Amino acid sequence: MLDWIVAPLIVRPFPRATSQEHHISAMTIRTRKFFGTFALLILVVVWSLLGMTIAQTPWLANSGLLQSIFYVVAGLGWVLPAMPIISWMSRPDV
Secondary structure, three states: OOHHHHHHHOOOOOOOOOOOOOOOOOOOHHHHHHHHHHHHHHHHHHHHHHHHHHHOOHHHHOOHHHHHHHHHHHHHHOHHHHHHHHHHHOOOOO
């Protein structure tokens, strides 16, 4: 008889997500690869322009040994910032 008064006062637990439910990702793998491709292109262009700028500095241009070390480091160094981008791009959809 007083259900309409008591019913709103009953505390019900918030429904929790079960392990069977999946979280919908904001970005699919296809979208991440699209944006990641542009990020990698921008990284390579900026890295190469910076490398060319540094290679022309007088202290580096006058030393063959320093040039050799610089070109090895600059040639392989872009891989370190590219690795997180590639791992983000290849992360599976959840």
